[in-house]
Amino acid sequence: MGRGSFSDVATELRRSIESGEFQRFERLPPSRTLAENLGVARNTLRAALIQLEKEGLLETRPRSGTYVTSPDQEVVVLTAVEEATPLELIDARFALEPHICRLCVLHARREDFELLDSLCSKMETAICDPVTFAGADTTFHRALALATRNDLLIWLISQINIIQSLDKWTRMRHLTLDEQIIRQYNKQHRETLNALRSREPERAAVKMKEHLETARISLMRAEEDSVANRMMA
Amino acid sequence: MGRGSFSDVATELRRSIESGEFQRFERLPPSRTLAENLGVARNTLRAALIQLEKEGLLETRPRSGTYVTSPDQEVVVLTAVEEATPLELIDARFALEPHICRLCVLHARREDFELLDSLCSKMETAICDPVTFAGADTTFHRALALATRNDLLIWLISQINIIQSLDKWTRMRHLTLDEQIIRQYNKQHRETLNALRSREPERAAVKMKEHLETARISLMRAEEDSVANRMMA
DNA sequence: TGATAATGGTTTAGAAATGGATCAAAATAA
């Protein structure tokens, strides 16, 4: 056969491992068996295994077997956090927050609305103060999660907030916060809160989506600008 | 000379324990008997037992027996999250997964569909095997997240999967998986995948919501049953 | 009480299976 098949085998195995077909700590089938299953010669398989070992997905103990190395959970956290792009983060919030609004309609109590209301007021007095606004904004979205009374969602949102509070994010975020944007955000926060108060789950979800869409657009604009600046420099 | 079957035996036993075949505090069969049942030498079994003891799943008292202990599985950080209830978890998935489907339509590639397809097939052949089905099901939902190419979403889903893999969940989950439910899940998985393939984000999201709704209902029914059982006892 | 059985722990020698290495021939790509 021609070339290329060894890297195809590596790709196939990599997918199997990443997709969880071979669990961590589990032993892969013996190279002879595995080669037969994959319809490939043992030598070819070996080349693929060596490749994957270099990548750190496998560990082979001679005369014992080839094992899936444990992907350290903490490493996953770090890479997920460090490599998350602003748009990925917005997409994640797009998934979570509209549904959080729906759940708020079911579970929020009077005191939750009071907290959300006071946070809106705080943001409305911070039109010229991006730092204060950003803090209150984070608190507002966190308060929405809290109002669901769902510990898991609260935790997920808090994880996202942790990422958002990293340095590189904070700076970019403050850049996007001009007075016009803050006014728009404030309007959307109010609209969302009103929909929640009148117990309209879908309207609240829609308002939240509009809010996130605004945030996405301003983020993209900020990125374009920073690219443009980099090109100017 | 060298096989690694002791690690395979450990995997098999781990499955038996997680599937509830061996209940907590229950004594395992004598090592001689168990070894014979597994078709493996007693020494090999012992190596596996020692491994599982290290993992904290078993406790062996010399001359008495080997007992299933409370598994301190996944000692991960999520202390607050460990107390998440099944319904909280379903709500979180309600938030994440429909939107993940929408993003899949944008980002999934051919090989993603192939993986999802093969997982559907695997689940369809596991109608009478809840343990295998549950594993493939988790992988399926993870594969959906992977197909979004959004590392943050992938991470969030993996966190949810970790919770779901905790011992107390696994048992309840397997209880809810009768043949009828599995057939329904399989149908819904297929429908979701088909919607993704034909690039219809909203239909995929709707199918996923239906799927999660089914899961929620069967969970609630299982909880009612367990409450009823407790009241009978 | 005392005898017997049952259990986990340990050791041993031999057998079986595994990954590692090499090489000539075949197949493929350029």
Place this chain on the structure above:
DNA sequence: TTATTTTGATCCATTTCTAAACCATTATCA
């Protein structure tokens, strides 16, 4: 063609399994 890669086969060194025995302690029961 020419160069490269895969294949299939064989041998090797070593690990790990098997099988069987024996030990020490506990449990059971007469």
